[in-house]
Amino acid sequence: MAGHSKTIKVDYLARVEGEGALHIDYDDSGVQKVQLKIFEPPRFFEALLRGRDYLEAPDITARICGICPVAYQMSAVHGMEDALGIKPSGALRELRRLLYCGEWIESHMLHISMLHAPDFLGYPNAVAMAKDHPEVVKNALEIKKAGNALVRLIGGREVHPINVRVGGFYKVPENRELTALAEQLETARDLAEQLVIWSSTLPFPNYEWRRDNHYEFVALKHPTEYPMNEGRITSSKGLDITARDYENYFEEEHLAHSTALHCTLKNRGAYLVGPIARFNLNRDKLSPRARQLAESLKVAAPCLNPFQSILVRSLEVLHAFEEALRIIGKYQKPEEPHLATKPKAASGCAATEAPRGLLYHRYDIDKNGKITVAKIVAPTSQNQKTIEDDLRLMLPSFMHFPEDKLRGLCERAIRNYDPCISCSTHFLQLHLNNGQGQSS
Amino acid sequence: MHEMNLIKNLIDKIHELASDEPGKPIGVRLRLGALAHISAKHLREHFDREVLGTSLEGIKLEIDELKDINHREAQDVILESLKFEETDGH
Numbered sequence: 001m002a003g004h005s006k007t008i009k010v011d012y013l014a015r016v017e018g019e020g021a022l023h024i025d026y027d028d029s030g031v032q033k034v035q036l037k038i039f040e041p042p043r044f045f046e047a048l049l050r051g052r053d054y055l056e057a058p059d060i061t062a063r064i065c066g067i068c069p070v071a072y073q074m075s076a077v078h079g080m081e082d083a084l085g086i087k088p089s090g091a092l093r094e095l096r097r098l099l100y101c102g103e104w105i106e107s108h109m110l111h112i113s114m115l116h117a118p119d120f121l122g123y124p125n126a127v128a129m130a131k132d133h134p135e136v137v138k139n140a141l142e143i144k145k146a147g148n149a150l151v152r153l154i155g156g157r158e159v160h161p162i163n164v165r166v167g168g169f170y171k172v173p174e175n176r177e178l179t180a181l182a183e184q185l186e187t188a189r190d191l192a193e194q195l196v197i198w199s200s201t202l203p204f205p206n207y208e209w210r211r212d213n214h215y216e217f218v219a220l221k222h223p224t225e226y227p228m229n230e231g232r233i234t235s236s237k238g239l240d241i242t243a244r245d246y247e248n249y250f251e252e253e254h255l256a257h258s259t260a261l262h263c264t265l266k267n268r269g270a271y272l273v274g275p276i277a278r279f280n281l282n283r284d285k286l287s288p289r290a291r292q293l294a295e296s297l298k299v300a301a302p303c304l305n306p307f308q309s310i311l312v313r314s315l316e317v318l319h320a321f322e323e324a325l326r327i328i329g330k331y332q333k334p335e336e337p338h339l340a341t342k343p344k345a346a347s348g349c350a351a352t353e354a355p356r357g358l359l360y361h362r363y364d365i366d367k368n369g370k371i372t373v374a375k376i377v378a379p380t381s382q383n384q385k386t387i388e389d390d391l392r393l394m395l396p397s398f399m400h401f402p403e404d405k406l407r408g409l410c411e412r413a414i415r416n417y418d419p420c421i422s423c424s425t426h427f428l429q430l431h432l433n434n435g436q437g438q439s440s
Numbered sequence: 441m442h443e444m445n446l447i448k449n450l451i452d453k454i455h456e457l458a459s460d461e462p463g464k465p466i467g468v469r470l471r472l473g474a475l476a477h478i479s480a481k482h483l484r485e486h487f488d489r490e491v492l493g494t495s496l497e498g499i500k501l502e503i504d505e506l507k508d509i510n511h512r513e514a515q516d517v518i519l520e521s522l523k524f525e526e527t528d529g530h
């Protein structure tokens with residue numbers, strides 16, 4: 001049969017479908033109900049992890065999201081280490097921060113340049129935006145590339161990094177491999193600084209969470225660092241607990257309208273995780289350059305305009321570069337790439353700061369190191385109730401918009417939170433229900 | 441996870457097209473935009489895993505990586521063509 005084949009031309013655009021749907025019920029008296037349906041993967045992975053060896057957790061969890069695999073890995077290894085009672089320190093700990101810096105840069109830049117900035121400026125996508133703002137798109141790709149280089153070097157590859165293991169890494173970089181990256185990082189840092197200034201000039205809609213009644217901001221807090229891998233779980237309304245206490249304070253509710261779970265703070269309700277929450281609770285811990293820039297641009301904490309999340313993200317990108325350069329500047333290759341680990345029956349918890357917010361993991365393992373329980377609470381499900389509340393508050397003034405314009409506004413508002421559905425350019429199926437049983 | 445959804449959509453389309461053709465699909469060619477959030481290597485990995493154990497197992501995947509960030513398809517993944525084994529008598 002060799003050589004006897006026929007080819008058909010297709011040209012079909014592959015789509016990411018069914019990940020987001022927004023149902024709005026309204027009538028003459030106003031917006032009654034807002035339900036956001038998000039397709040959320042961690043549930044599926046919790047089941048997949050059961051019965052697997054504890055050492056497999058970082059590689060399996062990395063596959064939950066192609067944009068923030070490091071966050072899932074970091075929480076997984078910290079959770080396992082909590083169970084086993086080990087704590088990598090020194091250069092190993094610093095390398096993990098460095099890897100996390102790479103991921104923040106990659107993920108934030110993807111969000112800023114491919115999705116959020118085009119939204120702001122009224123372009124359907126980055127390609128269209130590049131025609132009028134070629135420098136911005138070019139520089140953004142340059143910045144993202146430096147993030148990729150970090151993840152590639154320390155994580156072993158750009159996507160689904162494979163070099164992370166419980167206790168440390170499979171292989172640690174040589175001093176010279178890191179210093180070789182410094183120049184690229186410095187150049188990208190300067191571009192990132194320009195990006196912060198540029199994003200401060202974007203036309204932010206005049207909308208603020210009410211000062212007296214805004215959401216509870218939840219983020220990690222560390223005594224000396226802008227939080228990434230570790231810290232206490234704190235909030236703007238006085239919460240201050242360890243990851244081990246997470247499930248005593250936060251609860252998940254299963255809702256019929258979404259495969260995702262809604263998280264709330266017990267007896268307190270919706271809360272917000274992510275860059276704005278992180279910034280509001282940790283502004284004083286930003287790197288010197290990022291902090292000065294925030295001051296000179298008058299980005300104050302608390303930041304209460306959700307649309308400014310793009311500005312906060314770019315500040316965090318600048319911070320990540322400075323932090324990366326600081327770590328590289330004093331790096332000394334550790335003797336061993338990881339601490340020795342030996343399984344025992346135990347349970348462990350960890351919370352880290354994924355680019356889009358707090359990520360919580362809990363694992364139970366048996367004496368042979370088999371995972372018996374895995375629990376993963378992703379940032380998206382923690383913010384989902386806040387996103388719906390936000391839309392409910394915002395929508396009454398906009399319900400007269402034609403459907404296209406309304407969808408655009410909703411997409412943009414949802415993108416402030418960078419939920420895991422935001423990859424596809426036009427992701428939202430909008431279902432309007434006007435109370436007379438008519439739906440469009 | 442977006443990638444899983446994307447690949448699933450792609451594979452559904454391949455099955456749909458294959459059901460209209462007499463031969464067995466033996467090759468698939470994709471165009472990958474310069475700004476698509478997935479890399480060719482990553483895309484291939486997901487694809488290979490998704491077709492494992494299905495009628496598409498072993499299908500040859502070719503990926504054209506586009507370099508132009510200004511191309512109108514720069515953010516897209518396009519199923520360009522499908523290659524079928526010719527059955528006897530056709």
Ligand SMILES: [Zn+2]
Pocket residue numbers: 065066067068419420421441442
């Ligand atoms: Zn994602």
